[in-house]
Amino acid sequence: MLDLARLRALHAVSVYGTVGAAAAALGYTPSAVSQQIAKLERETRTTLLERQGRGVRLTDEARQLASTAQQLLSLVEEAEVRLEERRGLPSGRLAIGCFPSAARGLMPQALAELARRHPGLDARLSEVDPHLSIDLVARGVIDLAVAHDWDIAPMPAPPGVEQAVIGDDLCDILVPLGHPLAERDAVRREELKDERWISQPPGTVCHDWLMRTLRAAGCEPHIVHQAEENHTQVALVAAGLGVALVPRLGRGRLPDEVATVRLDPVPKRRLSALWRAGAARRPAITETVRTLQELWPSVARA
Template identity: 45%
Template sequence: MSTSEYFCLEFGRITCVFNVERLRALHALAAHGSVALAASALHVTPSGVSQQLAKLERETGHQLLEQHGRGVRLTAAGHVLAKHASEILSRMSEARSDLEGLSEEILGPLRIGSISTVLRAVVPGALSALHRRHPRLEVTLREGEAEETIPALVRRDLDLAVLESWDRRPAQLPAEVSYRRLCTDTADVALPEQHRLAHRSTVALHELADTPWVSWASDTACHEWLVQTLRSQGFEPRVTCNVAGYPTQLELVAANLAGALVPRLARDSVPAGVAIVRTRPVLQRQVLALWRTDSERPAIRACVDALAAVTEQQTLVAPHDQQ
């Protein structure tokens, strides 16, 4: 964006004209908490952000920043203007979305963050179909859980986030986002074939109180969901392995080291030595696609449609066929 773009704000009888790029720098500082992180989010140098903020202070006639330890923080005036900056950027984003909606061609950048299971099972097919239909759409993709992608979406670092929301641990969705449910996915228990209950078609979770478990890292929502789910069945789970990625978890199950709770979308293949058993109660999650309501545009709608189409094909596979 050119630094010659300006926005007018009226405060009573006073009209103020602000440089949009400087407002963007202030908004980034308020969102990220430091000049260095703001610069990283804006893909500029820290000195560039500092220069923009210094010019903004001169334009407003107010001190917007003050020293705080080795860094800076917003003053009262800085917080007031940062709030307006957020609203201005939101209105500009809405305007762009409305203008893009007038064009039939879908193009430009689209930044997506997705959980690993959907990234592996759904996203490649969806993006391939999207590229065939809209070759001028420039997609960038990164893996991440909801605790990473939702804040990035709110900060406008992402345009679209694909995440999970478990029935027993629903995702907390901010007021400024819209979403579409892509599918309902079920998790079953993966047990070593040597396990005493591996021959069963269904197992009550409380029957697995003596089973060691493999889970995700202890600071993730996936780990918290597993622990909360098993605690609700009357026992404290003994987690012996913390590993990211269901394929690796299934290999540990095959090695007779632990049991795991694995969603069906994550089971494109099951290694020898693993028995997949349905659980009682049934464990389900919603797979959601999220975007900022004020930034909805044709590219986002086209991508969500592509994700939904591939997800529908994946979930048509019968549970027994996925074992």
């Protein structure tokens, strides 16, 4: 009989593409994942992974087995949902994927509150790009995603995935102290055409929003520095190297060398929780979403 934990390891590799990424998602070491798959190869008498450069690729047999594993994991999830529903209390493991600034600014409070209220719930957090998290929910890799989108760059949930709004996160223009805009209360988008921008890399939600918004105002953004982390962008602004559009969530206290200017109209990104429709009855899901919504007003004010 095939071992479910080993199938889960293979399925994670098929989703994340590498043993290391699969291990991080499962909360294991890469060595443990490799051992699970090696045992599965012996059980099935089949080669499942082949070396490809510095990484690995799944064989055709492995892809077929990973597809079957996803079906089995869905059945297991349904059984767990029914049991938890009967107990009426949030319990068991809950895998949560969240983008970095919410992982820093929202999730610590939420996870602490869940642990206090529901000691039987084992909630585990992983930082995940919002573009990827929704697909990971749909494929059953994580149970719940906290993602964001923008007014002009929405990310609709795919079939089979439900969502609930957590709240709106406001964004500000950050400029170096002494910049001509630093003393302004507000600035319009058309006035930013000559600025040197610090942005996230192409393909991220924030970068796409910046490009679309300024182009719609007749400006071609001149991006001179790219940084994934908001804190890095803030440090670059503090050094006088450009301006940046940075959300408030998880931003923390700004250095004295940085001033905030309101952009008119104020950009907003909407935070949402997403989960598979089949798990909608699970108390762990409903209670986690409720906790996030309860906490959001105080987090947004802070």
